[in-house]
Amino acid sequence: MKEEIIIAGFGGQGVLSMGKILAYSAIMQDLEVTWMPSYGPEMRGGTANVCVIVSDRKISSPIITKYDTAVILNQQSMDKFEEKVKPGGLLLYDPSGITRKPERTDITICSIDAIEVAAELGNAKVYNMAVLGGYLKIKPYLKMENVVKGLEKSIPARYSDLVQKNREAIEKGMEKVKILFESK
Amino acid sequence: MAEKILMKGNEAIAFSAIRNGVDGYFGYPITPQSEVMETLMKEKPWETTGMVVLQAESELSSINMVYGGASCGKKVMTSSSSPGISLMCEGISYIAGAELPCVIVDVMRGGPGLGTIQPSQSDYFQTVKGGGHGDYHSIVIAPASAQDMYDFVDWGFDLAFKYRTPVIVLADGIIGQLMEKVELHPMKPRRTAEEILRDAPWATTGKPAGRERNVITSLSLDADTQEAFNQKLLAKYEAIKANEVKFSEYLTSDAEYLFVAFGCSSRICEAAVDILREEGIKAGLIRPITLFPFPEKELNRLAGQVKSMMSIELSLGQMVEDVRLAADGQCPVGFYGRQGGNIFTPEEIVEEFKKFNKLS
Numbered sequence: 001m002k003e004e005i006i007i008a009g010f011g012g013q014g015v016l017s018m019g020k021i022l023a024y025s026a027i028m029q030d031l032e033v034t035w036m037p038s039y040g041p042e043m044r045g046g047t048a049n050v051c052v053i054v055s056d057r058k059i060s061s062p063i064i065t066k067y068d069t070a071v072i073l074n075q076q077s078m079d080k081f082e083e084k085v086k087p088g089g090l091l092l093y094d095p096s097g098i099t100r101k102p103e104r105t106d107i108t109i110c111s112i113d114a115i116e117v118a119a120e121l122g123n124a125k126v127y128n129m130a131v132l133g134g135y136l137k138i139k140p141y142l143k144m145e146n147v148v149k150g151l152e153k154s155i156p157a158r159y160s161d162l163v164q165k166n167r168e169a170i171e172k173g174m175e176k177v178k179i180l181f182e183s184k
Numbered sequence: 185m186a187e188k189i190l191m192k193g194n195e196a197i198a199f200s201a202i203r204n205g206v207d208g209y210f211g212y213p214i215t216p217q218s219e220v221m222e223t224l225m226k227e228k229p230w231e232t233t234g235m236v237v238l239q240a241e242s243e244l245s246s247i248n249m250v251y252g253g254a255s256c257g258k259k260v261m262t263s264s265s266s267p268g269i270s271l272m273c274e275g276i277s278y279i280a281g282a283e284l285p286c287v288i289v290d291v292m293r294g295g296p297g298l299g300t301i302q303p304s305q306s307d308y309f310q311t312v313k314g315g316g317h318g319d320y321h322s323i324v325i326a327p328a329s330a331q332d333m334y335d336f337v338d339w340g341f342d343l344a345f346k347y348r349t350p351v352i353v354l355a356d357g358i359i360g361q362l363m364e365k366v367e368l369h370p371m372k373p374r375r376t377a378e379e380i381l382r383d384a385p386w387a388t389t390g391k392p393a394g395r396e397r398n399v400i401t402s403l404s405l406d407a408d409t410q411e412a413f414n415q416k417l418l419a420k421y422e423a424i425k426a427n428e429v430k431f432s433e434y435l436t437s438d439a440e441y442l443f444v445a446f447g448c449s450s451r452i453c454e455a456a457v458d459i460l461r462e463e464g465i466k467a468g469l470i471r472p473i474t475l476f477p478f479p480e481k482e483l484n485r486l487a488g489q490v491k492s493m494m495s496i497e498l499s500l501g502q503m504v505e506d507v508r509l510a511a512d513g514q515c516p517v518g519f520y521g522r523q524g525g526n527i528f529t530p531e532e533i534v535e536e537f538k539k540f541n542k543l544s
Contacts, residue, residue: 020363024190027365033190035363039216039301061455062362062448065529153190 001031001056001141004064006081008049009073009094014128017154018071019050021166022132025142025150026054034062047076054141071135075099088183092135109181110138117172126169133173187368193333193359196366197263197289198223200337201235205374207258208236210249212268215301216357217291220263233374243268247275247288254284255400257380257387259341263289265357266307267298269315276350277316280417281402283386285344287337288322289353291360294525302525303357305447308502311352312475319414321421323351323428324475326446330364338372343428345383347420354475356498358448358527424477431479432471435461439468441541442486443533444507445496446472453496455530456537465543475503483510492541494518496533 005022009015016037023033037050051067053059070081072093078100085091087106095101095111102109112134118127136142147170151163191199197220201209211221221239229235240246246262253260264272269290279286292307294300311324323343327333333355340351381389391397404410434454436442441460445453450471460467470486472479487493492515495504504519511517518540522528538544 020190023363027188027190033363033365035190036358037361039357039361060458061452061530062358063452063527063529065531 001054003054003069003139003141004067005052005054005069005071005135006049006067006084007052007071007073008047008077008081011046011048013048013073014125015048015073016050018128018132019052021129021147021150021154022135022142023052023054023150024153025147028146028149028153029142031056032059034059036062047074049077049081069135069139071131073097073131078102090138092131092138092177094131105181106183108138108179108183110134110177110179112173112177114173114176117169117176120172121165121169123165123169126166129166129169130173130176133170134177135173136170137174137177138179188365189368190363191330191366192219192361192363193327193330193355194219194291194361195223196330196333197337197353198227199366199368200334201261202227202229202233203368203371204338204341205233205259205372206235206261206337206341207374208238208249208253208260209262210236210238210240210246210253210260211262211264212240212243212246214265214268216293216303216360217263217265217289217355219360220289220291235374243271244275247272247279250286250288251275251279251282251284254279254286255282255388257384257389259285259345259375261287261289261337261341263291265291265293266295266304266310267293269307269310273310273316275316276322277314277318277320278402279350280316280320280322281318282400283348284350284400285341285348285384287340287344287351287353289337289355292354292356294523300525301357303361303448303527304498304523304525305356305449306499306502306523307354308475308497308499311354312478312503312506320417321349321424321476323347323349323424323477324354325351325430326354326473326475327359328447328450328471329359330362330366333359334366334368347424348386349420349424354447356447357525362448428474429477429479429481430473431482432473434469434471435466436468436470436486438466439486439489440466440491441468441537442490442493443467443469443496443537444472444483444493444503445469446475446503448527449496449498452528452530453533456496456533459530459534460537467537472503478506478510480506480510483507484512484514487511487514490515492516492518494520494537494540496528497521498527499523
């Protein structure tokens, strides 16, 4: 099993920490991971993205150009990464802030209204966990118990009460995600 | 089972320093390695192991604090990135000249000058061929993962004390920023004063009666004395070359084509080898883990086996010169590189490989 994911959006949406929690959860399931952020001047007030690779074998290159999954949270990232999803792959996006919908017909396209989930839970900070939930519903390779362990490892002990909040957001995201188009 | 933690290469350096009994870290922030000192400051090892962590006012200060700490037989280190290492080069030369052990981590970024903050490998010449003035070498070891970053601090200090010489851990922005699973080994305590006397009898720890005073200096005004010292250094470097070469091989035994790459590039090349193997092309990879000493014997042997070699680097071509020397004309040696913080992909390397070998 090997899953190569790009998570892309604005700085502040929790893109990097979503990738980190995904990676930590995979470690808790004894999988290999790499987490490579885009870092550089483009991050300041602009787009942020992170490439996460999860595999049951040792990972060689952390640098890749085509992805099994693109998680897209703003228009700039849609323009940049839609074409980089492998045929048969998955594009998951948050429709708020997207002005041009994805056009590919050779990939599975899903949407997740994560802002709504965050509003329902009364905490804007769990936005990224709703997105993660949507992703894990479509690609269910991680057990929930390991995702909870991943959360516990990623959230500092003094905020341990947030683990439950984040778990709720993940579960709500799993309910909310919509399959818009399924590739054959 | 040892604890496995997800961390950046830079964080791994910091945790390794604390857990391997390092006495002092002196540094100055610079991207892409600032997490080293950030992590140390967050962990506050001075409250647990007694390790000193100090932000100096400049790289000149931090390397000279390392010089001072090392003179006392302490395990001391610093870290920086390319422009900061340039500032430290005078100090590194003095430390080599005074025969002192220390570990210097260089997380390379694009240059020359202030350059970019993205990954690069363009300081191979600077670190492997000298950097500072005078006939000296630093031992240069090149990590390719967060686990390597963790392991190479301890290994670096072993080498540094064994040969009384500076050791440079030559990483790059990718290895510094990449998060991976790191296995933490059991804690090693810091050395006691008695252990320092035993392991570093040359150190300036206070002169007891009945022994000559220990002198730490790189100054010698007499030509014959200096020449004798240079010859002593030569013998040391020959011993390092004979004993410490380390490299890893990937599918080389039946290889007809060979990639040579270190650090992050070696991992990208490994993926390129896999692509070529799937197409039925027998490619292999040598990853030099020590850059000085360079695995020249192994490359020389393989040069007689393969049709060509290609050095793949994030630079305009630096290590390729040592690959050519090692190949010694037995096979053509090509080069492909990217610069400025741009990173090649496995597919790009495959394409350039085919161009060089006229296979497409």
